[in-house]
Amino acid sequence: MPEIVPEGDPRVRRTRASLRSAVLRLAEERDPDSITVAEIARLAEVNRATVYVHYRDRDDLVLDAMETAIGELAAQAAGCPYREPGPVPAPLVALFDHVGARAPLYRRMLGPYGSARFCARLREVLAAELRVPFTAGSRPPGHDDVPAEIHAGYVAGALVGVVTHWLAEQPPRPAEEIAAATWNLVRGS
Numbered sequence: 001m002p003e004i005v006p007e008g009d010p011r012v013r014r015t016r017a018s019l020r021s022a023v024l025r026l027a028e029e030r031d032p033d034s035i036t037v038a039e040i041a042r043l044a045e046v047n048r049a050t051v052y053v054h055y056r057d058r059d060d061l062v063l064d065a066m067e068t069a070i071g072e073l074a075a076q077a078a079g080c081p082y083r084e085p086g087p088v089p090a091p092l093v094a095l096f097d098h099v100g101a102r103a104p105l106y107r108r109m110l111g112p113y114g115s116a117r118f119c120a121r122l123r124e125v126l127a128a129e130l131r132v133p134f135t136a137g138s139r140p141p142g143h144d145d146v147p148a149e150i151h152a153g154y155v156a157g158a159l160v161g162v163v164t165h166w167l168a169e170q171p172p173r174p175a176e177e178i179a180a181a182t183w184n185l186v187r188g189s
Contacts, residue, residue: 016054018044020065023058028104031113032062059117066109070122073098074129077159080183082139088176088183096175096182099163107167110160119160126156140187155186 022043026035037058041048055061076098079091099106109118130152133139143151159182166178173181 012054015044015046015050016064018046019051019054019061020068023061023065024105027062027065027108028102031108032115032118033113035062037061059115062115063117063121066105066118066121069098069102069105070125073122074125077126077155078129078133080186082133082186083137083141085187088180092183093176093179095159096163096166096179099167100172100175103167103172106163110164110167123153123156123160126159127152130155158182158185 019040022040023032023035026032026039026043035058037051038048040058040061041051044051051061055064073095076091076095080089109115110122127149131149134148134152137144139148139151146154162178162182162185166172172178
C-alpha cells in the first residue's frame, strides 16, 4: 500500500510539480487524450503507481496542471476596469499574451479534439473571477439590470470563444489587436 503523505509535505509538492510539468510538456506536443499515464510517469521520473497516489486519473492530472494557468488567465480578465472608458486595459492584453505564450497547449485543450472538462473549467473559473467585480458594480455601463452572475457567465463564454477563434487563426493576430477587438465587443455588449 502506498504511503499516505500529508498535502503540505515537500515531497508531495515536488512530485505533483514534476507530474504537472510533465503533462504540460507532453500536451504541448500532441492531443492530451493520447497521452498515457506511463508516459507522464516516465517524463516525471516517477513510477506509474505514484501518479495514482496523487491523482485519480490522467484527466484529473491534466486539469490540475492547467489550474494555475486557468487562474492566471481568469485573474487578468477580472482585473479589467469594465466600468471605465478608455483604451484597452493592460490586464486584457496580458490575458492574450498569457494564452499566446502557451498557444500550443491552449490550442490543443480548446481545439476540436481538446478537453471538454478543460473548457468547462476555464469558463467556470473565468465566470467566478468576473462575478466578484461585476457584483461590486465594475461592469460595462448599461447592464445593471442583468444579474451579475449571468453577465459574468456571458463574458466568460465570450472570452473562451474569442480565445478559441484566435488560436485557430493562421497566423494569429498580435495579442494587442485581438485584445482591442475583444475590449470593443465586451464594452459594447
